Amino acid sequence: MNCNQAIAHALKAEGTEYLFAFPHNPVIDACARIGIKPIIGRTERTVINMADGYSRLARRERIGVVAVQYGPGAENAFGGVAQGFADSTPFLVLTGSYRANRLDITPMFDAVPNYRAITKWAGQIATPDVTLDRVRRAFTLLRNGKSGPVLLQLPMDVGDREFPGDVDSYRPARRHRSMGDPADVAELVRRLLAAERPVIHAGAGVLYSDSSRRLVELAERLHIPVCVTLNGKSAFPEDHPLSLGVFAKANTLPACRFVSSADLVLGLGSSFSIANQQASLPAGADLIQVLDSEVDLQKDYPVAHAVVGDLDLVLGQVLAEVDGAHPSPRPDPRPQIKAAHAEWMAQWSDRFADRASPLSPYHVIGELMAAVDLDETIVTHDSGFPRDQTAPFWKSRPGGYYLGWGKSTQLGYGLGLAYGAKLACPRKQVINIMGDAAVGMAGMDFETAARNRIGVMTVILNNGVMSGYGKHMPAAVEKWQADQLGGDYAALGRALGVESERVCEHDQLAAAFQRGLAAAADDRPYILEIMTRPDPVMSNYLQQFGLEQLN
Known part of the structure; x- marks a missing residue:
């Protein structure tokens, strides 16, 4: 048994169900041989996001695990790990590396020093005899203390070597809890x-x-x-x-x-x-x-x-x-x-009741909430206005879950998060709400859900612009319409194997939501592209009460 296979056995002992991965990494096949299912994405960042979403719902009982290629794979994964670190999510990243004697030679990418700033710990399996010790250390950190991602790097010449120990001696890491003084x-x-x-x-x-x-x-x-x-x-x-x-x-x-x-x-x-x-x-x-x-x-x-x-x-x-x-x-x-909630909602009721086309994003969100069982639904947003327009108004309930995120705000992050959440909680309805700008960052991974039968309903709020960016580049917008976007995302979804439809009118919403939810319940991903109008206004009362938004 080589070290790659020893790692796979340790992951199995830790309860790993899925290996979120982008080839190539020898651990992928080693895991597949012992029953850990590989979920192969289209980009490294999305598989990181999937492990992140999985871990958030598993709450340290199970840990999301990712495997990526040495060099360019580890480089491409950086953004996803940075987001997980900002939000303090525990997941394990397994990256290969160049041969150990080449890691200090330019331009060979060494993940350990480069990832230290965005992980709880970045370590290397330098010799075969420490393989299980390093895995145990990684899972101990993932299950205890402040949450955050952990990275383990395995040089290719170490992974192929014979493991000298007994994999059956591996004992899963425990969670240790203590009371306060x-x-x-x-x-x-x-x-x-x-x-x-x-x-x-x-x-x-x-x-x-x-x-x-x-x-x-x-x-x-x-x-x-x-x-x-x-x-x-x-x-x-x-x-x-x-x-x-x-x-x-x-x-x-x-x-x-x-x-x-x-x-x-x-x-x-x-x-x-x-x-x-x-x-x-x-x-x-x-x-x-x-x-x-x-x-x-x-x-x-x-x-x-x-x-x-x-x-x-x-x-x-x-x-x-x-x-x-x-x-x-x-x-x-x-x-x-109660009175404050009534006062607040009275200020927004016109937007939620507005049925005119193109549709108000607030109306879409309100109708979606009415269409689902909030106690059986997991929902997440994407970056920007889908987050700002959903988070204040979506009512989290004891049996449901709202995946809020945003200490880093990477466009497209919510898609993988929703996929991972569905794999962690397969009996729940999982919904991802994203804007058209985010599709450009993650849309190819619609196919990942189709191929792996991950039943997530994705709602795309398509308003044809990068909402809110005009204030950052007013001259570019005025002279060259630099905030304008275009695309038929329902057609894109169908081309990638996902049942998809475009909705333009209020009267189409309820039936479309039911079709999407029924498909997702049958482990078939579904895309609803809903044509909305730009409405770059959010519920924000900080200034009114002498508080600040922090950046």
Whole structure:
């Protein structure tokens, strides 16, 4: 048995179902021989995105794994890994490399030093005897601490050599969890109970720790409103009377109103980052963080207090401490939250009700929400206005899931994310909402879904322009219409083996959605190209409440 085969056996022991890959890499065939299915994409970036989406839904119980070629394959994969690192997603990238004695010779690409800035760890299997040790180390990092991608590089002359150990001795990496310091927990509760206008700021860490149930219990026990970050959308049910909705670049009026007036913001699994798609925290509020590692503490904001530990365990400690404190009832904010939601939706109701053609993107999103079972649906957006117009209004429910992303904002990323999510949760309906600009970045991978029977419904909002770019290049737009796009994307989908149709009128929407959902439920991908009009307006109340969008 050579080292490539030993890696495959270790992956099998770790529960790997799929190997997202672009040839060639000897690990692909080694995995196929022992029952790990290869999912071959059309680009390296998309297979990285698929592993990313898979890992987000598997929540560290299973890990997305990618294999790409040495040299150009590792080079092409860089963007996808960078996106995963920005959003702190745990997945494993296996890349080949040139022979070990050529890695320091120009222009041979050495992935390890080049990927260190965008991975949790980038390591090399330098000799056959450390093969399983490096795989075990990789999975230990993927399952513990702050999430992020890990890269392992295997030089071609090492992979082909005989593995000297016993692959049956490999034991999967475990997840290790710890409680917070009891004194830190007690101080958190003291501050929380003393606050008059606390708000919970829930991030993706709630999802990875599977602590939504305890988050709901804490919010209800103390009558605390909850907002979610873009990456943390789905951490708290948005039909709950204490839900403020998403607090990001695109946001809700209730979130901005309550956060701006908060005297304490409790960040649960939230990095408090000053980064793209984030919204600023109020200057006068005490900030408290609960995180599973120290990496994001005191990073961008002065934090008054923190607890480091597994979020679900820490929330259990917090709830026990609250019970012992016998707190006085806090005024119930639910009537004010309900009124704020009604005020907000009244400001957008005309757009959602507008049936004129070309269609309003808001009308399309509203009709799509009405067509699906929100408890059985996973949805993601693409970069730009599909994100900004969907994220504030899509109501995440306990059984459903909204894949929010955007600390890096790569066009086309959502397509692979949706494919990976469907493979992780095959019984759920999975929907990808993208714009026509994103099709140019990822559209060839429509064929990947057809070939692998990945039943995702993709909704393309085709408005014929790169929405919002005019302000960045006004002269180019005025003189040469540099923001104009064209294409028949339903025809493209059909040419790539995907059932596709173009929708132009409101009266066509409901039936088209049902056809798409029925096809996806039968493991057949479906594309709905919907002709929309440019509407570069998003729900953003930051400035109104003295807050900022962060870049």
